[in-house]
Amino acid sequence: MPNGRHIIYDYLRTTKRFPHMWCPGCGLGTFLGAFLRAVDKSGYTKDQIVLISGIGCSGRISTYADFNTLHTTHGRALTFATGIKLTKPGLKVIVIMGDGDATAIGGNHFIHAARRNLDITAIVINNSVYGMTGGQVSPETPLDVRTTTSPYGNVESPFDICKLAEAAGAAFVARSTVYHVKLMERLIGRAIDRKGFDVLEIISQCPVQYGRRVGLKSPVEMLQWQKDHAVTQEKARGMSEEDLKDKIRIGALVDNEAPTYQEKLDAMKQSFKGVE
Amino acid sequence: MQKAELLQGNDACVRGALAAGCRFFAGYPITPASEIAHGMARELPPLDGTFIQMEDEIASMGAVIGASLAGAKAMTGTSGPGFSLMQEHISYASIAEVPCVIIDVMRGGPSTGVPTHLAQGDVMQARWGAHGDHPMIVLAPSSVEECFRLTVEAFNLSEKYRTPVVILTDEVIAHMREKVILPSADEIKIFDRRKPTQPPEWFVPYRDPGTGVPPMPAFGEGYRYHVSGLVHDEMGYPTTRADEVDPFIQRLFHKISRDFDKLQWGEEYYTDDSTLDIVAFGSVARAAQRAVKQARERGMKVGLLKLQVLYPFMRRKVTKLMRNSPTILVPEINMGQISREVKRVNQGKCKVETLNKVAHETMTPQEILDKIGEIYA
Ligand SMILES: Cc1ncc(C[n+]2csc(CCOP(=O)(O)OP(=O)(O)O)c2C)c(N)n1
Numbered sequence: 287m288p289n290g291r292h293i294i295y296d297y298l299r300t301t302k303r304f305p306h307m308w309c310p311g312c313g314l315g316t317f318l319g320a321f322l323r324a325v326d327k328s329g330y331t332k333d334q335i336v337l338i339s340g341i342g343c344s345g346r347i348s349t350y351a352d353f354n355t356l357h358t359t360h361g362r363a364l365t366f367a368t369g370i371k372l373t374k375p376g377l378k379v380i381v382i383m384g385d386g387d388a389t390a391i392g393g394n395h396f397i398h399a400a401r402r403n404l405d406i407t408a409i410v411i412n413n414s415v416y417g418m419t420g421g422q423v424s425p426e427t428p429l430d431v432r433t434t435t436s437p438y439g440n441v442e443s444p445f446d447i448c449k450l451a452e453a454a455g456a457a458f459v460a461r462s463t464v465y466h467v468k469l470m471e472r473l474i475g476r477a478i479d480r481k482g483f484d485v486l487e488i489i490s491q492c493p494v495q496y497g498r499r500v501g502l503k504s505p506v507e508m509l510q511w512q513k514d515h516a517v518t519q520e521k522a523r524g525m526s527e528e529d530l531k532d533k534i535r536i537g538a539l540v541d542n543e544a545p546t547y548q549e550k551l552d553a554m555k556q557s558f559k560g561v562e
Numbered sequence: 563m564q565k566a567e568l569l570q571g572n573d574a575c576v577r578g579a580l581a582a583g584c585r586f587f588a589g590y591p592i593t594p595a596s597e598i599a600h601g602m603a604r605e606l607p608p609l610d611g612t613f614i615q616m617e618d619e620i621a622s623m624g625a626v627i628g629a630s631l632a633g634a635k636a637m638t639g640t641s642g643p644g645f646s647l648m649q650e651h652i653s654y655a656s657i658a659e660v661p662c663v664i665i666d667v668m669r670g671g672p673s674t675g676v677p678t679h680l681a682q683g684d685v686m687q688a689r690w691g692a693h694g695d696h697p698m699i700v701l702a703p704s705s706v707e708e709c710f711r712l713t714v715e716a717f718n719l720s721e722k723y724r725t726p727v728v729i730l731t732d733e734v735i736a737h738m739r740e741k742v743i744l745p746s747a748d749e750i751k752i753f754d755r756r757k758p759t760q761p762p763e764w765f766v767p768y769r770d771p772g773t774g775v776p777p778m779p780a781f782g783e784g785y786r787y788h789v790s791g792l793v794h795d796e797m798g799y800p801t802t803r804a805d806e807v808d809p810f811i812q813r814l815f816h817k818i819s820r821d822f823d824k825l826q827w828g829e830e831y832y833t834d835d836s837t838l839d840i841v842a843f844g845s846v847a848r849a850a851q852r853a854v855k856q857a858r859e860r861g862m863k864v865g866l867l868k869l870q871v872l873y874p875f876m877r878r879k880v881t882k883l884m885r886n887s888p889t890i891l892v893p894e895i896n897m898g899q900i901s902r903e904v905k906r907v908n909q910g911k912c913k914v915e916t917l918n919k920v921a922h923e924t925m926t927p928q929e930i931l932d933k934i935g936e937i938y939a
Contacts, residue, residue, distance in 0.1 A: 299788075301797055301799065332786055333782065333784050333786060334782070336781050336782070341791075348788065348790075349788060349790070349799060349800065352786060353786060354781040354782065354786050354787070355786070355787075355788045355789065356628075356631065356781075356788075356789045356790075357788065357789065357790040357791065357792065358624070358654070358791065359624070359650060359651065359654055359791055362620060362621065362624045362650075362651070364624075365616065365620070365621040365622075365623075365624025365625050365628070366624045366625070366627055366628035366631075367628060368588075368614070368616070368621075368624070368625045368628060369586065369588065369624065369625035369626060369627060369628025369629035369630070369631075369632065369634075369636065370628040370629065370631060370632045370781060371628075372586070372612045372614060372625070372629065373586060373612065373628070373629040373632035373633060373634045373636075374632040374633065374780070374781065374782050376782065377632070377781060377782045394617050394618065394621075395617065395621055395624075398616075398617040398621070551607075551612075554607060555607060555610065558607065558608045
């Protein structure tokens with residue numbers, strides 16, 4: 287805290303946007319703090335960053351932060367990001383989505399954005415549920431969990447967002463929980479620094495629409511759950527498949543170098559100059 | 563001196579877009595619009611522009627909006643089924659006031675319909691397909707030359723009013739080849755979106771400067787602001803306050819309707835002394851023009867108004883005809899869509915006859931002539 291002032295105050299909008307609309311105990315505030323600190327360390331100016339979000343509680347983040355901000359449609363933030371990045375490759379494009387946003391309605395956009403390997407940082411805030419619309423089942427809700435649209439228990443299996451991203455071609459894939467706030471900040475920073483398509487899954491808590499339905503009565507219990515269930519990559523290496531079954535791997539899971547869309551495009555355009 | 567060329571309607575749309583300064587195209591293949599994508603894929607990269615084939619039409623429209631927000635003139639092209647998928651983001655472009663151009667080459671529908679055949683069934687979709695109350699500008703060329711000219715104008719209007727503009731062509735116009743002499747670059751008038759002139763600290767992104775159209779900076783130009791599909795206040799932040807929502811929606815409509823008189827683009831043939839007038843657009847207007855000529859040769863006083871702007875509907879020109887003609891005939895390749903608009907503005911002044919064909923093939927001059935004969939009899 288240099289000069290006794292939180293770094294985040296330099297990045298939050300001061301106009302009539304506060305207080306924010308998130309419920310007490312929501313993980314989004316903690317995430318936003320870590321995100322802004324990571325951006326501050328990254329060296330990018332506010333003018334160089336475009337922050338894009340989808341629709342949902344997580345989608346509101348773009349309203350609060352002082353960048354070039356774009357609050358898009360449900361599930362389709364990555365498509366807008368694609369147009370922006372291709373038009374102004376010099377801008378740092380960061381996309382924030384909810385789990386329903388990214389993997390249900392936006393699932394197709396998600397895998398294709400990963401496949402293209404554009405220089406975009408995609409962050410999925412996974413709270414296992416549709417927060418904004420009243421706690422409906424999401425593609426991230428675990429089996430058997432009762433939600434407002436799975437009142438007798440969820441019969442569908444969830445996606446592993448990181449595996450999905452890896453299979454689709456994302457160059458960098460990482461996961462953190464909101465509880466592991468330092469790790470979260472470091473991973474966001476790493477993703478912003480890297481080129482290529484980065485996917486960061488953040489396991490977050492929704493006490494109001496999710497926690498109370500699965501017997502986690504307070505935000506503290508939910509954070510405790512995150513702490514108990516997360517294992518680092520190093521730790522996971524020494525564990526059996528059986529022990530890892532209900533665990534969440536955190537840390538950098540995939541880190542590949544691959545030519546980005548822009549690099550391939552630049553090479554193609556170079557060839558036009560050759561013919562002249 | 564520009565040379566004569568043999569061009570297809572879809573090609574002319576590509577040429578028009580490039581002439582207007584379009585440097586971004588995102589799309590998804592669909593007949594009978596694919597040649598637009600082919601042309602853009604070929605022409606844009608050497609101009610340092612961007613072509614991208616997206617995973618679907620929703621994504622295409624999203625990318626187009628993103629590109630426009632980043633400062634590019636951007637476009638997509640599709641046909642009925644893809645146009646339906648685009649509606650979510652056409653609505654977004656409307657509320658967020660993002661200039662962009664969408665070409666819908668109409669084909670036989672509903673659904674997959676009669677894929678490569680002709681229809682004019684998307685008129686209402688073009689006007690009302692997107693959710694929520696929103697204004698819409700829809701242009702309809704009826705020749706290869708007009709494909710070029712109206713595509714240039716579509717970009718000009720979208721930039722001027724910060725609004726999505728739809729170009730409705732049909733399979734015949736899109737695939738027909740005609741000899742054209744396209745204007746040279748200095749003969750074409752180009753309108754670029756207004757940018758803010760004040761320093762960023764003073765910038766209020768959605769304040770009405772008096773024209774109804776706030777200036778629009780591109781992302782990355784130092785004017786950090788918020789763009790949203792939520793109804794927003796002058797700063798761009800979401801609002802539910804009636805005293806902010808109402809003026810906002812009103813402004814969206816008024817920024818276009820205040821120039822209503824300037825948007826009466828249509829060509830009239832023999833309407834000075836006519837007692838029966840035809841109102842038509844697209845490929846049907848061509849057949850109608852022929853039918854009118856033949857009717858005149860037989861001594862029938864028939865006129866034609868060819869609509870080039872479908873929306874905002876050209877009430878001024880249409881009602882002017884109604885003052886002189888007891889009957890208006892509206893031929894179209896659908897079950898009656900533009901005829902509804904003609905009836906709406908008629909208000910009992912005259913009789914509105916319709917001629918509808920849904921066999922998904924062209925309307926012939928003879929069919930229109932027969933109908934004229936019937937009305938005259
Ligand atoms: C096309 C469309 N369908 C549905 C909605 C309604 N809707 C808004 S947010 C949301 C789900 C939010 O869940 P998630 O993406 O997981 O984000 P969270 O609110 O939990 O952060 C839905 C279904 C919408 N806005 N648009």
